[in-house]
Every structure is written in C-alpha cells, then in structure tokens.
Amino acid sequence: MRPISIISVTSVAIGINMVRKIEVSPYDQHNQILVSNAHPPDWQNPTPDGRYNLLVIGGGSAGLVAAVGAAGLGAMVALVEKHLLGGDCLNAGCVPSKTILRSAKAVGDIRRAAELGVRVDGNVNVDFTAVMERMRRIRADISYHDSAQRFRDLGIDLYLGEGQFTGANTFEVDGRSISFSKAVIATGARAAFIPIPGLQETGYITNEGVFELTQRPDRLAIIGAGPIGLEMAQAFARFGSQVTVFDILPVMGGLRDPEGLDLIRRTLEADGIQFFLESQTQKVERAGADKVITFTHAGETKTVAVDEILLAAGRRPNVEGLNLEAAGVEANKKGVVVNDRMQTTNSAIYGAGDVAIPAQFTHTADASARMVLQNALFMGRKKYSDLIIPWVVYTDPEIAHVGQFDYEAEEQGTAVDTFTVHLQETDRGRTDGEEGFVKIYVKQGSDKILGATIIARHAGEMISEITTAMMAGVGMSKLAQTIHPYPTQAEIIKKAADAWNRTRLTPTVAKVFNTWLSWRR
Numbered sequence: 077m078r079p080i081s082i083i084s085v086t087s088v089a090i091g092i093n094m095v096r097k098i099e100v101s102p103y104d105q106h107n108q109i110l111v112s113n114a115h116p117p118d119w120q121n122p123t124p125d126g127r128y129n130l131l132v133i134g135g136g137s138a139g140l141v142a143a144v145g146a147a148g149l150g151a152m153v154a155l156v157e158k159h160l161l162g163g164d165c166l167n168a169g170c171v172p173s174k175t176i177l178r179s180a181k182a183v184g185d186i187r188r189a190a191e192l193g194v195r196v197d198g199n200v201n202v203d204f205t206a207v208m209e210r211m212r213r214i215r216a217d218i219s220y221h222d223s224a225q226r227f228r229d230l231g232i233d234l235y236l237g238e239g240q241f242t243g244a245n246t247f248e249v250d251g252r253s254i255s256f257s258k259a260v261i262a263t264g265a266r267a268a269f270i271p272i273p274g275l276q277e278t279g280y281i282t283n284e285g286v287f288e289l290t291q292r293p294d295r296l297a298i299i300g301a302g303p304i305g306l307e308m309a310q311a312f313a314r315f316g317s318q319v320t321v322f323d324i325l326p327v328m329g330g331l332r333d334p335e336g337l338d339l340i341r342r343t344l345e346a347d348g349i350q351f352f353l354e355s356q357t358q359k360v361e362r363a364g365a366d367k368v369i370t371f372t373h374a375g376e377t378k379t380v381a382v383d384e385i386l387l388a389a390g391r392r393p394n395v396e397g398l399n400l401e402a403a404g405v406e407a408n409k410k411g412v413v414v415n416d417r418m419q420t421t422n423s424a425i426y427g428a429g430d431v432a433i434p435a436q437f438t439h440t441a442d443a444s445a446r447m448v449l450q451n452a453l454f455m456g457r458k459k460y461s462d463l464i465i466p467w468v469v470y471t472d473p474e475i476a477h478v479g480q481f482d483y484e485a486e487e488q489g490t491a492v493d494t495f496t497v498h499l500q501e502t503d504r505g506r507t508d509g510e511e512g513f514v515k516i517y518v519k520q521g522s523d524k525i526l527g528a529t530i531i532a533r534h535a536g537e538m539i540s541e542i543t544t545a546m547m548a549g550v551g552m553s554k555l556a557q558t559i560h561p562y563p564t565q566a567e568i569i570k571k572a573a574d575a576w577n578r579t580r581l582t583p584t585v586a587k588v589f590n591t592w593l594s595w596r597r
Contacts, residue, residue, distance in 0.1 A: 096237065098160065100167075101288045106212035113216075113223035114160040114167070115236060121250050122233045128154045130452065131247055131256035133239070133398070136163020138429025138441035139262035140222060145449045147232050154256065155227060156249050158238045162222035163264050164430075165438045168284040171218055173307060174470060175211040176287075180311040181472050184347070187314075191509060202315045204292040211287065241403035244422055258424050258452040261405070261412050262445065263398070265391040265430035270299065274360040278367050280385040283308075293317055293384035297369055299357060300389035301328040303469040306344065308386060310471050313347040320350045320380050322357055322371060323389075329469040332483065336531055339511060340475065352378075360385065393431045410434070416459045417451050418444060426452055435465050466543045468536035473512050476535035478543045479527025482517045491520035493579070495552075495572040499532055502571065504563035508533075514568040516542065516552070518576060523551030530568075538566050552576040 097117045100107040111117070132143040135157030143155045160167050179202075186200050220226065227234050239249030247254045267282035281289075283304055296312050298305045301323035313319040328351075331337050341351060355373040362368070366381040393411030400406070404422040406413040412420050412427040420427055426448045427433075429441035443463055450456030466478035482492045499505035499512035512532035519526055528542045545555060555573035560566055 096158075100160075102290055104209075104212065106209070106216040109216040110167070110212075110219045111160070113219040113225075114162050115157075116224050119224055119234075119236050121235045121237065121252065124154070124233075124252055124254050126152070127255045127257060128152045128233070129257055130154075131254055131259040132156070132262060133247070133259065134163070134262035134264055134394075134429070134431070135161040135222070135234075136262060136264045136429060136441065137165045137438045138264075138445040139163070139260070140227075141442050141445035142260050142262060142428060142448055143227065143232050144230060145446065146453060147230050149449075149453065151453060152233075153231070154233045154235060154254050156235045156237070156239050156247070156254075158236070161224060161227075162219060164266075164283070165441075166215065166219060166222050168287055170438050171215050172211050172287040173283075173304075175214050176207055176311050177307060177470055177472075179207045179210070180314040183314040184472055202292075204315055205290060207315065208287075208290060238397065240397060240399035241405070242399070244403055245424060256424075258426070260426045260428050260445070260448050260452065261398070261420070261431060262428045262441070263394040263431045264441075265393045265411070265436060267387060268390040268392040270357075270387065270389050272299075272357050272360055275385070275387070278360045278362050278385070280360075280387045282387050286386055289384075293382070295382040296320070296384050296386060297322065297367070297380060297382040298386045298388055299323075300387065301325070301351070301353065302388060302390070303329055305386070305388040306340075306469060306471050308388065309349050310344055310347055313344075313349050319348065320352065320382065322352050322355050322369070324354065324356060326354045328353070329471065329475050330467070330477070331475060331529075332481065333515070333529060335513070336475070336529065339473075339513075339531055340471065343473065343511075344471070391430060391436055395431060414460075416461050417457065418448050418460060419451070433460065435463075435467070437465070437467055440465055464543060464546045466539045468539065470536065473510065473531050473533045474535040476530045476532075476539035477527065478539050479525070479546055480517060481527060481529070482515075485517060485519075485526050490526070492526060493518045493520050493576075495575045497568040497571040497575065499565060499568060502563065502565060502567045504565050504567065507563065508565070510565075512565075512568075514538075514572050516569075516572045516576075518552055523553045523576060525551055532565055532568075534565060538569065541566065541569055 098111055098115045129151035130146045130153050132139045132155045143153050147153045186196055189196050224234055235249045237250040239247055242248050245256055292315055296317045296319050298309050298321045301321050306329050309319045309321050328340055352373045355371050358370045360369050367385055369380045395407045405425055406421040411431045414420055414427040414432045418426045428444040428448045430436040433444055447458040450458050469475040482494050485492045495516045497514050499510055510533055514530045516528045517526045525546050530538050552573045556577045560570045
C-alpha cells in the first residue's frame with residue numbers, strides 16, 4: 077500500500093492544454109475552494125512571448141516570494157507549479173498544523189484549569205471532525221493569497237504542469253518552451269521514506285496524509301521525534317489518541333540540552349504520550365485491522381499494535397524529473413548544490429528554499445528567495461552564511477532557538493558562558509503557573525550573543541528579541557539596559573542580561589560597591 081497523498085490527479089484535454097485535475101481528500105466545499113485557488117482545473121497556460129527575466133520553478137514559499145518580488149520590480153516572470161500553489165506551508169505544513177495545534181492547546185488549557193482554581197464539570201470531549209473541518213475552512217480562506225488568479229493579476233505568467241530543463245537557459249512545460257535569463261529552483265521537499273521492512277505494504281501516512289484524516293485514530297504511532305513528530309504527537313494525544321513515538325536518536329525536537337529534554341519529555345508524557353527513544357524499528361506487519369510494529373529498545377524486542385502510523389523522520393528534496401543535467405545543475409541527496417550566494421553549478425540558475433538549504437523552514441525559504449532576487453537581478457553579494465536563523469517547535473510549551481548552541485560553539489573552539497533564567501524566577505511565570513527557561517550563550521570574555529534557547533508557552537514570540545539583537549550586533553550590555561514591561565515572561569531575557577552584567581564586577585569593585593551600599597543605608 078502506498079502512503080496517502082494529499083492529491084489525486086487525473087488529466088483531461090481542454091483545447092491544446094493537458095489540465096491536471098487535482099482533488100484534495102476529503103473533497104468537501106473547503107477543499108474545493110482550496111483547489112480552485114491553488115490549482116484551478118480550467119486554467120489556461122499562457123504562450124511564451126520572448127525571454128523571461130526570471131523563471132521560478134516551484135510555487136511554494138520560496139518560489140512565490142521570488143516571483144512576486146521580481147514582478148513587483150518590473151521583471152518579466154514565469155512561474156511553474158505542478159501541484160498546489162502555496163506548497164507544503166499552505167497545504168500540508170504551517171497552516172493546517174498550527175490550526176489544529178490551536179485546538180489542542182485549548183484542550184490543554186481546560187485540562188489544567190483546576191490548577192488555576194477553575195473547575196470544569198464532566199469530561200472534555202473533542203469533536204475531531206469539527207477540528208479538522210475548521211482546519212480545512214481556514215486553509216481554504218488563506219489559499220486566496222496563494223491563488224493562481226492573484227499571481228496573474230500581479231503580471232506573472234503562471235504555468236501549471238510538470239516541466240523540465242531542455243538546456244542551460246530553456247525549460248519546457250505543457251509543450252511550451254520557456255527561455256530565461258535567470259532561474260531559481262524552488263521545488264521544496266517532501267517527507268523522507270525509511271525502508272523499514274513491511275512499512276510500505278502495511279501502509280502509513282506523512283505530513284500530507286495526516287491532514288486528510290476525518291476520523292481520529294484510537295492508536296497512533298509516530299516514527300520520528302523531530303518538530304513534526306512532537307507537534308502531531310501532542311495534538312493527537314490531547315484529541316484522545318493513544319500516541320507512541322519512536323526515534324533512533326536520544327534527542328527530541330532538535331534539543332540536546334538535558335534540562336530542556338527533561339522538561340519537554342515530562343510535559344508530553346503528562347499528555348499521555350509514550351516515548352521509545354534510542355529504539356530501532358525492525359519491521360511492520362498487518363494483523364487483522366492492526367498495524368503491528370516490532371522494535372528493539374533497551375536491549376529488548378517489543379511490539380506495539382496501532383491503527384495508524386505517521387512517518388515523520390526527515391525531509392527529502394524534490395529534484396526528480398527536472399532533467400537538471402541538461403541545464404548543467406548538480407544535485408545530490410541534500411538537494412541542488414548551491415554556493416554561499418545560492419548559485420547552482422549553472423551560474424544563471426539559483427536554488428532557494430528546502431530544495432537548496434539545510435534550514436528547512438518557511439521563514440528561511442522566504443529569506444533565501446529574497447537573497448536570490450538581490451543576487452540574480454541586481455548582482456548582489458548576499459551570503460546564506462550571514463543569515464541568523466531562528467526556529468520554533470510549536471509544542472506546548474514551545475521550543476525556540478536562534479544561532480548556535482553552546483556545544484556547537486565549543487566544538488568550533490569558542491569558549492562559551494551560558495546564562496540561564498527559569499520562568500518561575502519571574503513574577504509573570506509564577507502568576508501563569510508555567511515552567512520554562514531561557515539560556516543565552518555568550519562568547520566568553522565579551523557580551524557577544526552566540527545563540528539562545530527558550531522553552532516557554534510563547535517562546536516563538538520571545539525569541540525574536542534575541543534574533544534582532546544578534547542581527548544588529550547588540551550584546552548583553554544593551555539587553556540589560558532595555559526596559560521590559562512588568563510583568564511579562566520576556567523579563568527572563570533581561571534577567572539573563574542582568575546576570576551577565578553582574579559578572580563584570582571584579583572582587584574589588586564588588587567590595588567597594590557593597591561598602592557604598594552599606595554607607596547609603
């Protein structure tokens with residue numbers, strides 16, 4: 077059995093076009109709106125007229141930013157997309173996942189309401205059908221911003237269909253030959269497949285199929301304890317599924333920090349999730365209606381029977397079928413090969429987003445596309461290595477990070493001082509009754525911020541203060557002088573900066589200062 081895909085495709089001939097009809101399951105009114113915006117079945121591809129200044133291959137986050145940005149500057153732009161405009165972010169990533177996570181957070185709030193003196197009589201019942209219907213409705217509403225008609229109105233020539241390079245400066249789609257001066261490959265990535273014996277035959281879903289579900293699986297196995305795995309694990313556990321998470325590594329959500337791992341694991345286990353980290357999945361087989369996973373953990377061989385398996389163990393770049401060799405573009409298992417300025421091995425062709433960069437996030441896809449525009453159209457010299465990239469895992473509490481971890485800096489030979497403040501050390505943390513912390517990694521002997529990790533309910537909002545400081549070259553000294561509203565959870569950042577400030581007091585200065593304070597009293 078093949079993994080469930082978010083799209084089913086049939087082709088019908090309309091005039092000279094081969095229109096690919098795409099349906100997103102369940103094909104209700106919301107998904108019909110989504111498809112009518114993101115891949116309208118009656119779309120007529122334009123006829124190329126001259127050479128385009130920029131060809132954009134892929135209509136996900138990176139591709140759309142590049143196409144819209146170039147068109148806004150007056151460039152002649154062609155955009156090619158074979159599936160749904162909006163890419164993973166709209167269709168099978170950020171938008172649907174954060175919508176159902178909001179419902180899961182509401183469940184968590186109700187279940188812990190008694191800790192705050194609020195008693196809820198009776199059981200908390202989750203209407204899974206309504207949760208998923210709300211997700212489809214919101215996704216459909218947002219899809220207008222990524223609609224075919226909008227890009228046509230912006231002056232972009234949109235080609236829907238599969239295409240491939242036919243030369244160093246030519247690309248063919250729907251029988252039409254497109255010539256270009258510059259191009260950007262922004263075809264994104266998809267869930268990676270792990271060759272576990274029996275998995276393919278037994279059946280599984282990925283981040284695409286999970287948002288097609290209309291019935292909640294009573295027992296859900298998740299292979300992979302990365303961001304997608306953890307977010308979906310907590311959501312489905314709060315919705316009422318019995319969730320088991322497997323991973324071959326001892327880490328979760330990109331964290332190696334022992335304190336952070338302990339906090340996140342305790343929180344998720346409190347939601348009823350069972351973890352088998354450092355486990356090896358041996359095989360998957362069907363036993364009646366059950367999907368049975370055989371695995372080894374702590375030296376023992378065990379089995380778990382589930383109703384559904386979510387595979388969330390990494391991403392694989394979409395480079396197949398593009399005939400990259402004809403364009404002189406090199407690719408490997410990590411995607412198209414690019415230099416620090418996002419150029420491929422064909423200097424006229426660039427890469428952007430998940431197909432080209434290791435930091436596979438929507439916001440880095442956006443940033444890399446903006447960099448490509450400057451470098452491709454304005455002979456810019458922007459470098460990917462100069463980016464300071466924050467990321468967030470949207471569990472409850474959230475995990476947010478920017479820059480380097482302490483161990484990464486130390487592995488590169490940089491001595492690091494770590495300044496840690498716990499959320500309960502702030503008055504707002506106490507009033508909210510929440511756990512969490514900030515750890516700011518500072519180059520020893522200076523106030524230079526190398527990175528930071530925040531675990532808190534709103535960590536994703538809080539990390540931007542530190543990201544901005546790093547971008548502006550602002551260190552701990554300025555953060556210590558920055559007035560933070562009281563009471564807020566973000567005060568942990570100022571408290572960490574204050575802790576750094578106190579290290580500047582030498583024993584002599586501290587003695588004089590304490591003597592002065594005694595005299596003042």
